[in-house]
Every structure is written in C-alpha cells, then in structure tokens.
Amino acid sequence: MKIKYFYPLFLVLLVSTALASLPVPPPAGGTVTGKVTYTGTPPKMKPIDMAKEPNCAKEHAASPVFTENVVTGPGNTLEWAVVYVSAGDQGSTPGTQTLRFDQKGCQYMPHVLAMQVDQPFEIVNSDPHLHNIHPLPKINPEWNKSQPPGTPPLMAKYDKPEFIPVKCNVHPWMHGWFIVLNTSHYAISGSDGSFSIKGLPPGKYTLTAWQEQFGTQAQDVTIAGGETKNITFTFKALPY
Amino acid sequence: MRPRLEVLALFLGAAALLLTAGAAPCFAQIDIHIHTATGPMESHVGDVTGHSEPGKAYYRRYCIGCHGPDGDGNGENAQWFDPNFGFAKPRDFTLATYKCRSTPTGTLPTDQDLYDAVTRGFVTTNMPRWLALTVQQRADLVAFIKTFSKKWESQKTGTPINIPPEPTGNIESILRGREMFQKMQCWKCHGPEGHGDGPAAATLTDSKDNPIRPYNFAVGSRFKCGQTNQDLYRIFMTGLDGTPMPSFADVIQPNDAWDLVHFLRTLQPLDTPEAKAWKEWVVTHGKELKPIGAEEAPGGGQ
Known part of the structure; x- marks a missing residue:
C-alpha cells in the first residue's frame, strides 16, 4: 500500500525539484501593443546639408538625409516615440545588457536610445573623422568628450531618469536623444508607429508616450492576466 | 525776510523728496529674496x-x-x-x-x-x-x-587629473604637436592657423544654445581658464563643460598632450621659447610642412 504510492510521489517530487532549479522564466504577464499616431499637419523635415564634412556629404550624395524631429510613417503614424510605464510600475528588471549608440555618416544610430537607470551603453564612432559627443542633461552630470576615428567605444551610464538631448558641436545637425527610464517596461515606436510592451504583471498602469516635438500623452491601462491590450496614442501635430 | 523763508521751504521740500526717492530702491533691495537649493555649505x-x-x-x-x-x-x-x-x-x-x-x-x-x-x-x-x-x-x-x-x-567632487612634469618644448615636440593638432581635428573649430575660424566655428553654441566662439590663438590673450602651459594642458584634457570644447583625456596620451601644448604656443604671437624655436625652424623648413585641414577636399577646394 505504502510502496504503491511512493513511486509516483517520488516522481512528482523529482520533477518539481528539477523545475524549481531551472531558471525561472519571467512571468508571462500582459502585453500592451498599439500605435503612435498624429492628427493635423506635421512639419516637413528638412534635408541636411553636410557640405562641411566632405566624408558625410559624399556618403549621402545619392539620397540626402533629413532631420528626424518628426518621422512619420504610413497611416499618420510616428516613429521614434518612447512609450513607457510612468506610474504603477512593478516587476521591472534592471537593465544589464550593454546598449550601443553609433555615429555613422554624421548621424546618430539610433536617433533615440532608450535605456534604464544605471544601464551601461557604449558610444561608437564608425566615421573616418572626429565627433564630439555632447549630451545635455540638467539632472545628471554634463560631460563632453571627443572621439577621433578608430578610438575604442566610450562607455557611459546615467544614474537618474532624464530625457537628454545629444549633440555634436562639430556637426551641428547631429541630434539624438538618451532616454533614461526607471522601468524596464518601455518601447520605441517603429517605422509604422507600432510598439509593444511585454511582461506586465496584473495591475493598473499609466503609460506615457513621449515624442520630442509634440510632448507627452498619458493613458491608464489595467492588465488582468496574460491578456493583450491595444491602445493608440494620438498627438496633435502642428506644422512648425 | 520772506524770500529767504520761501527758499528754505523749497530747499527742505526738495531734500525730503530726494530722501524718499533715494531711500525707496534701498529698501526694495533689502527685500530681494535669494533662492538657494541646499543648506549651508x-x-x-x-x-x-x-x-x-x-x-x-x-x-x-x-x-x-x-x-x-x-x-x-x-x-x-x-x-x-x-x-x-x-x-x-x-x-x-x-x-x-x-x-x-x-x-x-x-x-x-x-x-x-x-x-x-x-x-x-x-x-x-x-x-x-x-x-x-x-x-x-x-x-x-x-x-x-x-x-x-x-x-x-x-555628487562627489572629481579627482584632479594628473599632469606629468613638462618635457622640453623643442622643435621635435612642436612638430609632433602639430600632427596632434591635425589628427585630433582641433582645426575643425579653431581653424588651420588657430584663428578660431574652422569650418565648424560659425555654428558653435554652448549648452544653453547661445552662440560661442572658439579661442583665437592669434590674439594671444590669456585663456578663459588660465595662462600657463599647465593651464593649457588642463583645458583640453578636462574640456570646458557647458561649452563645445570636449575632453580629450580618453584619446590623448600625456606625452602627446605636452607636444600639443608646445605646438599651440607657436600659434600665439607671444615671446615663448616654443614660438622662438618654431620661427627659426620655419625659415629653413617651412616648405616641408603639409598644410593643416581637410586631407582630401572634394571638387578641388582648399
């Protein structure tokens, strides 16, 4: 009688301990997907004249590069908007992966780099000439470093959340953003304006969408379980 | 008798007016409130x-x-x-x-x-x-x-950078410094001759978006942050925060930095040993010098 039950019990015990020792996958949680869109007339982006940096002018001779303050996609969508949990955040994991910010063809790649507080990132110069990398924070310390061609990546991180414009004084058209957040629940809208934030534990959240020219929009969303909620942020675009 | 009294009254009245008018801004000044962010320092x-x-x-x-x-x-x-x-x-x-x-x-x-x-x-x-x-x-x-x-x-105060003793500013050091000036692209802002007229000079702004000019070595004035060779070393190795002048600490070795200091001194119309050594050398070797600036200009410019 006793032995008869022992074997399956032992098996269950074995399987459960094996499962427990495996790395625990992050809680599946809910997902918020959606699009960032605009109404109205967005400003026209201007072609950038890079004549002052012959290398870059040559690189973009075939197709000129445009400013990226407002990048629109099909169906009135907006690229480079940052959507993040601004209130009610829970279950965030620290950002440990080293991110990459490249200077290529006198442009920043990506235009908007979102990161977490204390998350390391490297700044790379892929151009055959010097850049100075000059982020302009007000809360975090302001530094300004030169990076000649062929020098190793600069390592950096910020310890306070802040939206930081980045510029290169030598090439004044170069313009990007470091978005430092204290949540791991964020996404940047793609070329079709879509975003997706995964792994949200059940709860009530405020999601904020930020676009460098149009400011911020916030929406509340409640996640009950492993569901997917769809929301749309709509900015009012002004042609200037 | 009567005119005298009138003059006195006029004088007293004017004095009273002046006193009140003069005192009002004084009192206003006392009320200025200074907003500070921290406790005593x-x-x-x-x-x-x-x-x-x-x-x-x-x-x-x-x-x-x-x-x-x-x-x-x-x-x-x-x-x-x-x-x-x-x-x-x-x-x-x-x-x-x-x-x-x-x-x-x-x-x-x-x-x-x-x-x-x-x-x-x-x-x-x-x-x-x-x-x-x-x-x-x-x-x-x-x-x-x-x-x-x-x-x-x-935040903690930074640790001052280490400045090694200065080697001799001879012509070899100056010429190596000239190569640094080209390689580090100082000329992009400060100009090939150090006149503060490089291709990026006109568009420079400080961190508050105000226009700002790069230092013109030809003026020969002292720098914003001092006037000694050590000050000059410190300026480009720490950068001038809040301005377009970046730090070169990660990319210039201490010896190269001193070479650059020696070359920069030759751009100033000052009676420095470096300027003297440079002038003597240039008389005989000036033609050997490759011009500073963009190495290959498109369309035959430069």
Missing part, C-alpha cells in the same frame, strides 16, 4: 575655510546683478550681454556645470577651481577679477555659490 581653499552665510552677503553685494537672486545667471544686467557679440551670459549656478576645472569632464570642480575662477575672472566676458576681495571673502563666495545646486550634496 563650506569651501576649503588652502588653509582657509569659507562659509556660505557670510558668502550670501557678498553675493548680494557683488554678484547678484549678473548672476541673479536665483543664481541662474538671469540677473538684471544679464540681458545686456549679447552672446552674438562674444559676451558670454553669466554662469547658471543651478546646473553646477563649470568650464574651468582640474577635474575630469562631467564631474564637479574643486573648491580651489571655483576660487581660482573668481580670482582670475573670465577674459573676453564681463566677469572681472575679484582681487579686491580678501581670500576669506572669495572662499565664502565659493561656499555660497554651491548652495544653488543640490548636485553639491548628491
């Missing part, structure tokens, strides 16, 4: 300890006109400083970003750095040298300036 300059409480009184008397009651550089005189004509706006102490530091870029300066800036003033700007104040008064002002930013509570 101290500074340490040599053996002298500065305190922010007396510093506040000196600030109200000497600094408030330009730097303002909030320490943000918006004093009532600031509107007359036009950066388009090369006059930098007064420093905004609330950001705690300082040009002249002995510490690496992105760190807070030492008390001595701030003290030196107050003492030295800023050439080409409206900030005078405050030599008329005592050492104690200047140290008190340094302590008080720090009360405008919480960064002085949350």
Whole structure:
C-alpha cells in the first residue's frame, strides 16, 4: 500500500525539484501593443546639408538625409516615440545588457536610445573623422568628450531618469536623444508607429508616450492576466 | 525776510523728496529674496575655510546683478550681454556645470577651481577679477555659490587629473604637436592657423544654445581658464563643460598632450621659447610642412 504510492510521489517530487532549479522564466504577464499616431499637419523635415564634412556629404550624395524631429510613417503614424510605464510600475528588471549608440555618416544610430537607470551603453564612432559627443542633461552630470576615428567605444551610464538631448558641436545637425527610464517596461515606436510592451504583471498602469516635438500623452491601462491590450496614442501635430 | 523763508521751504521740500526717492530702491533691495537649493555649505581653499552665510552677503553685494537672486545667471544686467557679440551670459549656478576645472569632464570642480575662477575672472566676458576681495571673502563666495545646486550634496567632487612634469618644448615636440593638432581635428573649430575660424566655428553654441566662439590663438590673450602651459594642458584634457570644447583625456596620451601644448604656443604671437624655436625652424623648413585641414577636399577646394 505504502510502496504503491511512493513511486509516483517520488516522481512528482523529482520533477518539481528539477523545475524549481531551472531558471525561472519571467512571468508571462500582459502585453500592451498599439500605435503612435498624429492628427493635423506635421512639419516637413528638412534635408541636411553636410557640405562641411566632405566624408558625410559624399556618403549621402545619392539620397540626402533629413532631420528626424518628426518621422512619420504610413497611416499618420510616428516613429521614434518612447512609450513607457510612468506610474504603477512593478516587476521591472534592471537593465544589464550593454546598449550601443553609433555615429555613422554624421548621424546618430539610433536617433533615440532608450535605456534604464544605471544601464551601461557604449558610444561608437564608425566615421573616418572626429565627433564630439555632447549630451545635455540638467539632472545628471554634463560631460563632453571627443572621439577621433578608430578610438575604442566610450562607455557611459546615467544614474537618474532624464530625457537628454545629444549633440555634436562639430556637426551641428547631429541630434539624438538618451532616454533614461526607471522601468524596464518601455518601447520605441517603429517605422509604422507600432510598439509593444511585454511582461506586465496584473495591475493598473499609466503609460506615457513621449515624442520630442509634440510632448507627452498619458493613458491608464489595467492588465488582468496574460491578456493583450491595444491602445493608440494620438498627438496633435502642428506644422512648425 | 520772506524770500529767504520761501527758499528754505523749497530747499527742505526738495531734500525730503530726494530722501524718499533715494531711500525707496534701498529698501526694495533689502527685500530681494535669494533662492538657494541646499543648506549651508563650506569651501576649503588652502588653509582657509569659507562659509556660505557670510558668502550670501557678498553675493548680494557683488554678484547678484549678473548672476541673479536665483543664481541662474538671469540677473538684471544679464540681458545686456549679447552672446552674438562674444559676451558670454553669466554662469547658471543651478546646473553646477563649470568650464574651468582640474577635474575630469562631467564631474564637479574643486573648491580651489571655483576660487581660482573668481580670482582670475573670465577674459573676453564681463566677469572681472575679484582681487579686491580678501581670500576669506572669495572662499565664502565659493561656499555660497554651491548652495544653488543640490548636485553639491548628491555628487562627489572629481579627482584632479594628473599632469606629468613638462618635457622640453623643442622643435621635435612642436612638430609632433602639430600632427596632434591635425589628427585630433582641433582645426575643425579653431581653424588651420588657430584663428578660431574652422569650418565648424560659425555654428558653435554652448549648452544653453547661445552662440560661442572658439579661442583665437592669434590674439594671444590669456585663456578663459588660465595662462600657463599647465593651464593649457588642463583645458583640453578636462574640456570646458557647458561649452563645445570636449575632453580629450580618453584619446590623448600625456606625452602627446605636452607636444600639443608646445605646438599651440607657436600659434600665439607671444615671446615663448616654443614660438622662438618654431620661427627659426620655419625659415629653413617651412616648405616641408603639409598644410593643416581637410586631407582630401572634394571638387578641388582648399
């Protein structure tokens, strides 16, 4: 009688301990997907004249590069908007992966780099000439470093959340953003304006969408379980 | 008799008017409220300890006109400083970003750095040298300036960069420095001849989006952050935070940095040993020099 039950019990015990020792996958949680869109007339982006940096002018001779303050996609969508949990955040994991910010063809790649507080990132110069990398924070310390061609990546991180414009004084058209957040629940809208934030534990959240020219929009969303909620942020675009 | 009385009455009336008119702005001044961000601060300059409480009184008397009651550089005189004509706006102490530091870029300066800036003033700007104040008064002002930013509570002062002893500024060192000037693309802003007229010079702005000019070596004036060879070394190795001048500490080795210092001295119309050595060499070897600037200009420019 006793032995008869022992074997399956032992098996269950074995399987459960094996499962427990495996790395625990992050809680599946809910997902918020959606699009960032605009109404109205967005400003026209201007072609950038890079004549002052012959290398870059040559690189973009075939197709000129445009400013990226407002990048629109099909169906009135907006690229480079940052959507993040601004209130009610829970279950965030620290950002440990080293991110990459490249200077290529006198442009920043990506235009908007979102990161977490204390998350390391490297700044790379892929151009055959010097850049100075000059982020302009007000809360975090302001530094300004030169990076000649062929020098190793600069390592950096910020310890306070802040939206930081980045510029290169030598090439004044170069313009990007470091978005430092204290949540791991964020996404940047793609070329079709879509975003997706995964792994949200059940709860009530405020999601904020930020676009460098149009400011911020916030929406509340409640996640009950492993569901997917769809929301749309709509900015009012002004042609200037 | 009667005319005399009238004159006396007129005189008394005028005096009363003058007194009230003159006194009103005085009382108004007493009411100026200075907004600070932190509690009392101290500074340490040599053996002298500065305190922010007396510093506040000196600030109200000497600094408030330009730097303002909030320490943000918006004093009532600031509107007359036009950066388009090369006059930098007064420093905004609330950001705690300082040009002249002995510490690496992105760190807070030492008390001595701030003290030196107050003492030295800023050439080409409206900030005078405050030599008329005592050492104690200047140290008190340094302590008080720090009360405008919480960064002085949350961040540590940077560690001053190490400056190795200066090697001889001979012609070999100068020529190596000239190569650094080309390689580090100093000419992009400062110009191939150091005249402050490089291709990027016209579009430079400081961190508050005000136009700013790169240093013109041909003028030969002292630098904003000092005048010795050590000061010059420190300027490009720490960078001038808040301006377009970046730090080269990660990319220039100490020996190369001294070479660059020696070359930069030849761009100034000063009677320095480097300038003398350079002049003698250029007479016979000038034609061997490759011009500084873009190496391959498109369309046969340059």
